[in-house]
Amino acid sequence: MIGVPMPHPRESIIETLNQQLEHYFGTGKSVQEVAPGVSGVKDNTFGTAHTNKLRAERDKIAPRLKELAEAGTPVAKAAKEYGMEAKRARLIARENGFKFTS
Numbered sequence: 001m002i003g004v005p006m007p008h009p010r011e012s013i014i015e016t017l018n019q020q021l022e023h024y025f026g027t028g029k030s031v032q033e034v035a036p037g038v039s040g041v042k043d044n045t046f047g048t049a050h051t052n053k054l055r056a057e058r059d060k061i062a063p064r065l066k067e068l069a070e071a072g073t074p075v076a077k078a079a080k081e082y083g084m085e086a087k088r089a090r091l092i093a094r095e096n097g098f099k100f101t102s
Contacts, residue, residue, distance in 0.1 A: 055095070058088075062096040065089055075100035 007015075061082060068078040078100065079089035093100055 058092045058095065062092050065092055066096065066098050069093060069098050069100045072101050 061084075064082070065078055068081070069075075073081075075089050075093075076086045079086040082089070089100070
C-alpha cells in the first residue's frame with residue numbers, strides 16, 4: 001500500500017518464527033534434544049547414483065580389510081595386498097567402524 005511504512009524484513013521474519021513457535025508448542029509438541037555429533041545425515045553420502053555405487057564397492061572390500069585390521073596388519077600393507085592406496089583403506093575402515101594399527 002502506498003504511504004504505509006513497510007516492516008523491517010528482519011522483524012517480519014522474527015515475528016513469523018515466533019508465531020510458528022507458539023503454534024508448535026500450542027499443539028502440545030515438545031523440544032527434542034539431539035546429542036552433540038549426532039544427526040540424521042550419514043557422513044560422506046550425497047545420494048547420487050555414482051557415490052552409491054562407489055560406496056557399494058567399498059562395502060564389498062570392507063570385510064576382508066577388517067580381518068586384516070583385526071590381525072594387526074598395518075594399513076599400508078593391507079592396502080598393497082588389495083591393490084589400493086592406503087588412503088582408500090583408511091576411508092573404508094572409517095566408514096565401517098574399524099581401525100588399522102599404524
